[in-house]
Amino acid sequence: MFFGSHVSIRSGYLHAAETAYKLGATAFQYFPKNPRSLKIKKWQEVDAQNCASFCQKHQIKSVAHSPYPSKLIPESKEMETYVMESLYNDLQIAESCGSIGVVVHFGTTKKNDILEGYRKMIEMLDCILEKWDGEAKLLIENNAGTGTDMGITIEEMIQIRSLVDKKEKIGFCLDTCHAFASGLWDGDNWKTLKDKNLSYFHHLDVIHFNNSKYPYRSRKDRHANLMSGHLNETQMQQILNDSDLEQIPFILETPKDNSMSHQDEITLLKEWRTHYRT
Numbered sequence: 524m525f526f527g528s529h530v531s532i533r534s535g536y537l538h539a540a541e542t543a544y545k546l547g548a549t550a551f552q553y554f555p556k557n558p559r560s561l562k563i564k565k566w567q568e569v570d571a572q573n574c575a576s577f578c579q580k581h582q583i584k585s586v587a588h589s590p591y592p593s594k595l596i597p598e599s600k601e602m603e604t605y606v607m608e609s610l611y612n613d614l615q616i617a618e619s620c621g622s623i624g625v626v627v628h629f630g631t632t633k634k635n636d637i638l639e640g641y642r643k644m645i646e647m648l649d650c651i652l653e654k655w656d657g658e659a660k661l662l663i664e665n666n667a668g669t670g671t672d673m674g675i676t677i678e679e680m681i682q683i684r685s686l687v688d689k690k691e692k693i694g695f696c697l698d699t700c701h702a703f704a705s706g707l708w709d710g711d712n713w714k715t716l717k718d719k720n721l722s723y724f725h726h727l728d729v730i731h732f733n734n735s736k737y738p739y740r741s742r743k744d745r746h747a748n749l750m751s752g753h754l755n756e757t758q759m760q761q762i763l764n765d766s767d768l769e770q771i772p773f774i775l776e777t778p779k780d781n782s783m784s785h786q787d788e789i790t791l792l793k794e795w796r797t798h799y800r801t
């Protein structure tokens with residue numbers, strides 16, 4: 524299986540992959556560039572390719588996460604251009620690092636016009652992907668539902684994907700904390716959720732494996748580490764040990780609660796996995 528955490532690219536992409544490897548991980552996530560800005564990055568191609576080769580050699584899967592301001596429903600025409608150019612830049616970096624794709628959050632809009640929001644989102648995705656011919660995909664992540672009703676159901680994910688021209692370039696990222704907080708997954712309905720939404724799970728490429736600081740349906744996006752939070756071990760293990768997800772990277776975006784490091788959590792994931800199997 525593929526486990527890992529979010530790692531820093533402060534010392535480059537290859538270094539990020541090496542860090543993941545040292546943590547005992549077989550997967551990792553990184554910000555392709557400064558997470559707080561949409562500024563286009565001129566990346567070091569050699570470093571990115573070294574990262575790709577290192578990952579290939581050690582069978583590590585990686586995924587990029589777009590910067591926070593990458594909103595698929597931008598508030599202005601000016602922002603729209605920035606977001607599109609930035610996401611294209613993220614796709615290029617992900618491609619040279621040999622990553623699966625770029626995680627981007629499902630769009631939200633403050634206006635009451637949700638339908639117009641979906642339309643805008645599809646238009647944005649079409650514009651970005653029109654000129655994209657790489658392997659890396661855009662991976663749409665489900666929202667926790669803070670201040671919005673958008674992007675919290677599986678139907679919306681499927682629908683958006685089906686309306687995009689190059690749908691083969693769209694995959695999904697399921698965040699377990701968001702799924703729990705939004706009311707999508709109550710901790711015990713995993714099998715039902717899967718059986719009802721096969722086409723979603725068919726295009727699921729990444730799992731953000733986070734516990735939740737707040738209860739079911741709280742609509743709060745606050746990640747907790749594996750051993751704290753409102754999801755118990757059995758509930759987390761049910762997803763972790765789903766044999767349909769063996770090829771999908773599980774990425775921890777957990778805080779350092781209870782003085783548990785990512786390395787401790789990766790070790791714990793391996794234990795949970797072995798324990799469950801035997």
Ligand SMILES: [Zn+2]
Binds near residue numbers: 776
């Ligand atoms: Zn996430």
